[in-house]
Amino acid sequence: MNLIKVIFMDYIKGRGAQHNTHNKFLQHSHEVLDDFLNYCAAENEDADQNKTAYLEIFPKTIVNKVTSPDIGASFSMNPYQGCEHGCIYCYARNxxxxxxxxxxxxxxxxxxxxKNAAELLEKKLRGKNWEAIPIMLSGNTDCYQPIEKKLEITREILKVLLxxxxxxxxxTKNALIxxxxxxxxxxxxxxxxxxxxSITSLSEQTRRILEPRTATIKKRLETVKILSENNIPVNVMMAPIIPAINNHEILPLVKKVSELGAKSVAYTVVRLNGAIGEIFKKWVEKTYPDRAEKILHQIEDCxxxxxxxxxxxxxxxxxxKFAEQIAMQFKLARKLYLKDKKIPEFDCTIFDKFQTNQMSLF
Structure with missing residues (x-):
């Protein structure tokens, strides 16, 4: 039993979730038995290789209609499903x-x-019934997660849009942008x-715990600065606010990103739907054993x-009350640091699906 306890208490480095939950759509479940864990320990072998697998899929469409009234976008596209960033709170897990x-x-x-995302996008945009409506890249998982450095799917998508x-x-929360x-x-x-x-904290220690494979806070702040210096409008998402973990950072974070050129900030309060509740609870009990109960109770209060x-x-x-306090802090932060700043509106009038403004070769 001691061997089993040691294995379960080991923190899986570089990952947010510390276990696999049961898939509610599957009849059967997978269970790691004690005998197997004891065998691995006795043989000095890893019970879990903790490697990432990349699997190509072949969708017929890439643009998705967004029906949620809480999302400020009508359409989204996701070149990737699943995300190696490993953010423990991510709503996309479900x-x-x-x-x-x-x-x-x-x-x-x-x-x-x-891999065929850019091709599918161009086909969609050139459709006779498509009119220019801003598309969010991505609405679910990060389009600049680590594998994008090799595959360059997002870059090809941007070429089509341009x-x-x-x-x-x-x-995104990756400086790869x-x-x-x-x-x-x-x-x-x-x-x-x-x-x-997306910047959830100014603390690198907090970032490593919450978002193990994302860009460092220093890199993300540099990204805000460089984009702003190049006249690219930047909104910073402090999402999510997690009570007793990062809610105390609202004012200093907004002040910092404003100084670096961000034109606006937005936030969400953490919510733990579906399997995320179980994943987060086990994670917080393992990561913050001294205040896990406080964190969970304050989330419930929201x-x-x-x-x-x-x-x-x-x-x-x-x-x-707790959610009201968060909202009041953001209202004050915007008044103090973003009073005269504004994100410009999209120009949807120059969309040219047939490229009629291109010079003819003949």
Whole structure:
């Protein structure tokens, strides 16, 4: 029993989730038996290799209609399913169950990629019924997660958007976005781009715990600065606010990103729907054993006594006294540091699906 206890208490480095939850869509479940763990320990072998697998999939479409009234976008596209960043709180974890995987470790270690995404996008935008409506890249998982450095799917998507002069919003927490600065500058010069950089904390220690494989806080702050210096409008997402972990950083974080050129900030309050509740609870008990109960109770205080909140209109901001305090802090922060700043509107009038403004060769 001692061997088993040691194995279970070991922290899986570089990962957010510390186990795989059962997939609610599957009849059977996978269980690691004590005999196997004891055997691995006796043989000095790893029970889990903790490696990431990249699997190509072949979708027929890439643009998704967004029906949630809480999301400020009508359409989104996701070149990747699953995300190696491993953010423990990520709402997208539940979507991995639709692919037959767990919302836990599988979400971080089974990455599905859509190599034909740019081709599908161009086909969609050139359709006779498509009119220019801003598309969010991505609405689910990060389009600049580590494998993008090799595959360059997001870069190819941006090339299509620039060629057809179509508006796009980007949300990421990876400094890899700066690789595509050439394309971003051209899109921004035509008012076709808004960039959202996700920064949940100014503490590198907190970042490593919450978001193990994301860019460092220093890199993300540099990204805000460089994008802003190149006239690319930046909104910073402090998402999510997690009570007793990062809620005390609202004012200093907004002040810092404003000084670096960000034009606006937005936030969400953490919500733990579906399998995320189980994943987060086990993680917080392992990571913050001294205050796990406090964190969970304060999250419940933001969602009418439950960790699970799905109601439109309140799920993103929460309710109750604690949620009100968060909202008041952001209101004050915007008044102090972002009073005269504003994100420009998209220009949807120059979309050119047939490239009629290109000079003919004949």
């Amino acid at each position: 979507s991995h169950e639709y692919w037959g995987y767990s919302a836990g470790l599988d979400f971080e270690r089974k990455i599905l990629y859509k 060629k057809l002069k179509h508006p796009v919003g980007i949300i 700066l690789r595509d600065l050439d394309l971003l500058k051209e899109l921004a010069s035509l008012n076709l781009l808004k960039v959202n950089i 969602h009418n006594g439950t960790l699970n909140e799905s109601r439109y209109g309140v799920r993103m901001k929460g309710e109750g």
